[in-house]
Amino acid sequence: MQLPDDPGTWEVLESTYLYREPWLTMRRDAVRLPNGRTIPDFFIWEYPAWVNVVALTGNGEMVLIRQYRHGAAKVSYELPAGVHDNPTETLLDAARRELLEETGFGGGEWRELMRLSANPALQTNITHTFLAEGVEEVGSQHLDSTEEISVHLLRPDKVKTIIDEGEMLQALHAAPILKYLMENL
Structure with a gap:
């Protein structure tokens, strides 16, 4: 605008x-x-575009992951996420792939929730966050050889506490969760 x-x-x-x-x-x-x-x-x-997924199971639990991030030297909660680096793959397909690879969850109803920039002053890419409602476990994780990820199913009120207590460091993950919580709690 x-x-x-x-x-x-x-x-x-x-x-x-x-x-x-x-x-x-x-x-x-x-x-x-x-x-x-x-x-x-x-x-x-x-950077290429990034994709994140706010995924909720049929009983309303949010699918989060925990992994080590070397820049912060810390393990923390995150959304399933990744890079959109395949030109033949849509952003939505990349988000679905990341959710499945990192968590083993899939299915559900999907829509784009929001777009953000990590730093519009210095970075060229946009992060596209998708909302996936009604996901279910459809397989096992398919992690890259450098990934170690644990999966956690949490009630939205617990996720709010995690963000409030600083256990989710990634701002591009916290912001779409907070948007979802504002719209749905």
Whole structure:
């Protein structure tokens, strides 16, 4: 949505890739602001889209996972989530795949719940969170060789407490859960 008094966009004068790897691509842009000033070194991180799933079983339990995250050096609660890095796969299909691979749950009714950016100032990607209601266990986990994930089925009031007590560190996971809780509790 564009408002009449919105600031203008920046003009990219030059763009140089500094680092290109599958999980981290960084570029340096030289940009001109609408007021004519320039920033010669503005750094951007490029990532593919991310997908998250707020999944609820037929009896209203939320499917959460716990895994170790090396950046925080901590195990915490998260949503089933992953990267959308296959151009032949839709965002919804990627979310369904991640839920099944990480938890063994599937099925249910699905819709997009919200879109967020981890850091719109410096990152190019969007996180797409889907709501899956009425999921059930349909198989076993199919984890990558580097993943160790435990699955937890929790009542929404317990999930609210987990977020309130700081046991879910990932803001892109807490925000869609809080949106769901605001709409449904």
